[in-house]
Amino acid sequence: MESFLFQASVYLLAAVIAVPLAARLGLGSVLGYLLAGIVIGPVFGFASETSDLQHFAEFGVVMMLFLIGLELEPRALWDMRHRLIGLGGLQIALTTLAVMGGGMLLGLAWAPALAVGLLMALSSTAIVLQTLSEKNLMQTGGGRSAFSVLLTQDIAVIPMLILLPLLAGVAEPVLGLDGSIQRVVNGTHAVADASHGAPMSLVDGLPGWGVTLVTLGAVAAIILGGVYGARPLFRFINAARLPEMFTAVALLIVVGIAFLMLMVGLSPALGTFLAGVVLANSEFRHQLESDIEPFKGLLLGLFFITVGAGIDFGAFLSAPFIILGLALGIMAIKGAVLFGLSLLFGLRGRDKWLFTLSLAQAGEFGFVLISFSVQQNVVTSMLGERLLLVVALSMLITPLLFILYDVLSSRLVDKDDRPADDEIDDEGPVIIAGIGRFGQIVNRLVQSSGFKTVVLDNDLKTIQLMRRFGFKGFFGDPNRPELLHAAGIDKARVLVAAMDDPAAVTKLVAYAKRLRPDLHVVARAHDRQHVYALYQAGADDIVREMFDSSLRAGRYVLENIGLSEYEAAQAQETFFHHDRHTVRELAGLWNPNIPAYDNAPYIERAKELEKDLETALLATLDNKSDAA
Incomplete structure (x- = not known):
């Protein structure tokens, strides 16, 4: 108990000091949380073990997607289908191929190179959406396009988890910590487990068609429950005249749906997003938003702190130029792909740069997929540890890219977007x-x-x-x-x-x-x-x-x-x-x-x-x- 209270005090004190300072300096709250994590973790060593806490904190991402779903009516989601399939699908495919090509040039075999390409194609839903909301950029063309890609990426995690075990068993040469080429076959040393495995499963031991039916049944249950069950439930709770019961039922909806998604092997964030979309037309939508928002903010902040605290600076300092070069190289590849797609899909001016700079990092699901890839012997433990550092480092750099966007935006004139001024042929008093x-x-x-x-x-x-x-x-x-x-x-x-x-x-x-x-x-x-x-x-x-x-x-x-x-x-x-x-x-x-x-x-x-x-x-x- 004393240990828990000490850890809680350290995390809260770091957040209370670092986040207001970062916000006052114009750096944004996300960078403040990350810096707070670095200070209490690698610098002072108060938070050396963060993996268990990070699983809990990732629930903030789940809540955030639920709230985003509440803002989207089903018709609005249908209107986004072209961006979800076209823009999001192309981003994942092109980034995967580009990173895979870079990995093979560095000496990786095709299978681990493909695995690296898949996990690096994902971006950070937590950092990007939090920053877009803070800066009131969600409703811009670049913000909506970024959200479409992030939603597609969350959906794509499911087929990635299915594909990765099929890539196991291929020998792979990797760069050693000293820069030399090493060949490691089927490394068995696992990176710390970051998977979201549920203690119960509804699909274990079922044939493929059975898994499909159970999965579709779970999704149907969420939709039908939202359409036909939400209103009676909230009216029943409202009759009790106890405000705390609204908070309890809001948390129950999010936690219950997340747990159901885990039991059928789907992303909890995807399930809660779907529930939010279903409940978007409910008269209780605003009550749900007000009840969930405080929990979302605290858990997201905790998640960012754990990312900063979990960075292994010892491993980074053993090969800083290699790891920094890999992080910047992957961000440059993703940025080039995103920039090309922004031109292809007609984004211009500020929207083009917002879309490109906001999604250039790797994402929190990268931690899950890297650990899963190591367990399945798709990549070696050495490469897995290095990739974890690359993911964390790219997330740490992301707030700086948003600052760069602010600088560009203040100086940028959207000449492409702006028609010529009218010729004025009139005067008046x-x-x-x-x-x-x-x-x-x-x-x-x-x-x-x-x-x-x-x-x-x-x-x-x-x-x-x-x-x-x-x-x-x-x-x-x-x-x-x-x-x-x-x-x-x-x-x-x-x-x-x-x-x-x-x-x-x-x-x-x-x-x-x-x-x-x-x-x-x-x-x-x-x-x-x-x-x-x-x-x-x-x-x-x-x-x-x-x-x-x-x-x-x-x-x-x-x-x-x-x-x-x-x-x-x-x-x-x-x-x-x-x-x-x-x-x-x-x-x-x-x-x-x-x-x-x-x-x-x-x-x-x-x-x-x-x-x-x-x-x-x-x-x-x-x-x-x-x-x-």
């Missing part, structure tokens, strides 16, 4: 930059009042939709000086900066006021911090996008808790004027290079102004009461 949910209301009001506007937006679909409703607009980036001049900024009286991107709004305001200090600029602000930036940029009128609607909602609250409509309106008016005064005062104390919570003069003045607001509101209401 009002230029509206950005015609989304904010700008369109401004445009309709101004035009309906009889004034001409020139509308600019860099979203072609929005401009096309606007034109279908009879409104004229021009496609182009409002921050391009030549576009602004063509729109008549030299003669315009008012510029409305209403784009969705706060940084783009600030940039436009600053440029417009430098160009024409007399131009009246109305700017859309995302939040109070953005208001300060726009104030310093020179905007004349600043409108927080949620402020007026929130103020109106507050007025309705006051009207329904005892104030008259007139009193609520006066309170709203007082709050409005005081807030405008507050923002102007605090804008002079705001420093974009200092967090607000570290800016003592700003905080002190904000407290004083908040007290002034309370006093002003009480005085307003007292005056109205006396007048009555």
Whole structure:
């Protein structure tokens, strides 16, 4: 018990220190967990034995795929069939052949080279999906394509486990730790067992057709149970009025399906993903997500820590250049295959690089397949140990590739994706930059009042939709000086900066006021911090996008808790004027290079102004009461 508590304390302390630091440095939580594992494992030796814990932590991957399935309706999964079969299938086949060819050039026989190609064709579902979710990249073209490939890879693990024993018994020369060629036939020293074998099996001893029937029956049971059994079960649990029972039943669904999949020899992650897809249309979907999410996050973090803690730096340091060269070589081969497929399937710009860089590593299923290959005498123990290091090292490098993607994305202009800007042949007294949910209301009001506007937006679909409703607009980036001049900024009286991107709004305001200090600029602000930036940029009128609607909602609250409509309106008016005064005062104390919570003069003045607001509101209401 003491040992368990010590280990738990070490893991949690490492995560609490390393992950926030990595996130604050912009490195992402995954790299933070991996570094935490390296510190408590190879560096200080607090977590030298991680294989058993890693099996438990891998359940986080199972939960993650269940949650992803909940976000996909069956129709959406059917729409992905071409990417699953085409993009995913080609990635596995081409990567396997390319890595196999590289292995044979290094002296491996064809059978172990094929085994290495198969296990290196897989990528890390845990790292990739976690990072895509953190960076809000799942819904991009590159993110959806990466997810399709990962799902295909998880399915492909099953035929790989069937194929690998058929490759046993072939002699294989391997590179020794000193770089020399060694020939080892049917090595018997096994790498630590990382398989997911279940203590019970429903298919042991059955003929091939029996295994198929039982497997199909298990899948059918999951589908039918989700369609017909989930709603009655959740309604029964709901009747108990015990929130913890929802958590219990959510865990039961995931654990039970994972165990059923193990008993029929299938991937637990694949089974829970299928269950999630089936339950995607359920009215209890959001309850399931909220119950599973905390467990998923903790177990995934634990999994990444065990990967970092399990890296054998002693073996790595005995042949660092060989192992690092193998890891980088395999990642380069996978990257080349992925890049070619991205071109073949029409991915461009940022999506192309996201797809290529995110999937270039080996995956957690590689640990399973390597150990299984050693047990089946497909590869030798020496090669297996080296491959384990290559897999772990490639996973450790992956967060750095996402950082590289961020750098490329910030500098990359998707010229291939972007049509040519419209030629602007119109001018007016009002230029509206950005015609989304904010700008369109401004445009309709101004035009309906009889004034001409020139509308600019860099979203072609929005401009096309606007034109279908009879409104004229021009496609182009409002921050391009030549576009602004063509729109008549030299003669315009008012510029409305209403784009969705706060940084783009600030940039436009600053440029417009430098160009024409007399131009009246109305700017859309995302939040109070953005208001300060726009104030310093020179905007004349600043409108927080949620402020007026929130103020109106507050007025309705006051009207329904005892104030008259007139009193609520006066309170709203007082709050409005005081807030405008507050923002102007605090804008002079705001420093974009200092967090607000570290800016003592700003905080002190904000407290004083908040007290002034309370006093002003009480005085307003007292005056109205006396007048009555």
